[in-house]
Amino acid sequence: MRSEMAKSRKVFRAMVLLGLVALSALQPHGGLWAAEGYSQTAKYIFYFIGDGMGIPQRAAASAYAGKPLTVDTFPAQGVTTTAAADRFITDSAAAGTAMASGTKTKIGFVGLDPDLRPVKTVAEMAKEQGKKVGIVSSVSIDHATPAAFYAHVPSRSMYHEIGMALVKSGFDFFGGGGFKDPEGKKSKAPQGNVREAARAAGYTLVDNRRDFMALKASPGLKVIAVNPWLQDSAALPYEIDRRPEDISLAEFTAKAVELLDNPQGFFLMVEGGKIDWACHANDAVAAIQDTLAFDEAVRVALRFYEKHPRETLIVVTGDHECGGLTLGFAGTKYETEFNMLKHQKVSFQKFSDQVLKEFRKQCGDRCDFEKIKPVITAHFGLKFTGDPQTDPLMVKPYQEAMLREAFERSMAAERVKSDDPQTYLLYGDYDSLTVTITHVLDNNAGLAWTSFKHTGAPVTTSALGVGAELFNGYYDNTDLAKKIMSVMGLAPKVVQMADAA
Structure with a gap:
């Protein structure tokens, strides 16, 4: 009996030892995420945020491209939760604040905790360390995530106040979209003109490709660079609609790196903001192409990393999923055909704003469904003659009925009201014909949508470089900021602005 007990104790001790070895193997190699910071520090930090880019958005973009995304090849891969302090499904303000400062906050709050106290961000901390700081976004530069x-404002809609905060930040580079309320027309307390204030604060403002490409690094240079065409809400055009004279997200990123690079290092946040907007409208192709454009911007950072592998950290994540994108549709059962998505030539935005507008102008009072069919085929590839059994681009009879009804609503310029549940479920707040076309195309390709809003699904985080192993595993979005703080050599904690004075 005693020998059996002794044997059991030996087995138990062996199991405990093996468990401890296994746990130690799971710890980050080369350092720990501890109160005093990571054992190594990164001189250069890239923080990429795909707005609305959940796991299905990344997977769809990879399938569409026929190869893994750049971010899929990174050695560290984690899963990140996104809930806000007061709602399971977050918005970009609460999520952005969590990812920037490490604190949960309420929907709509920017840079404030739930009690309206300002919290310091990793970008502001980097500036205090002597690093140069850059912010790039494909949406307006005063939008929630940037x-x-x-x-630090109680409402993400305070665009004028946010623009003035941008000027006061002293950050070295802002690039992408423009300002939504530069003159304070929607503000209760206008503070002047944001652009004039920026010039007075020493910023160089450029709004065309030639001047943008000519920018060169120089001592004290601070830049606000805006794309020449702002398609909607002061944002860059969707990648699918981008013209040669427009500046891509990757080009904004490359110029930021060129201008920010210096002996003290830099912090650069890049947002792919229109992934989210395309998903709100249930336009899979526009979302996919913006995800690929975002991934191309990540490649810019990767090339920089390859020159500075021991000094650089790249973190790529999303703030939330949007649209409830599903990689599978009941109508196609197990079948998917991503190649058919490549027949779409324009975004929902361009089709609604330009193509349909011109169509209405030309047909006048004689707009009928037969006339719109070739227009739909030309811009989305969907066909109205042929065999649906052999050609996935063929519109099925029930789909044509849906398109006809949506066409009648659209031609009548009907505004879909969100307080009408039945019509809202069909069209959201978008043009009825446009959103029905993208639904039909996406469904026939084997994709579907469950919402016109955000969802609570976790997102994927990928990392490469100094401290990348910290980003393996399953963690909350507040931990992203804390892990980055740690790799910056700072204590990974929420810092109240008053406490940091």
């Missing part, structure tokens, strides 16, 4: 890195 604002979360430099502004």
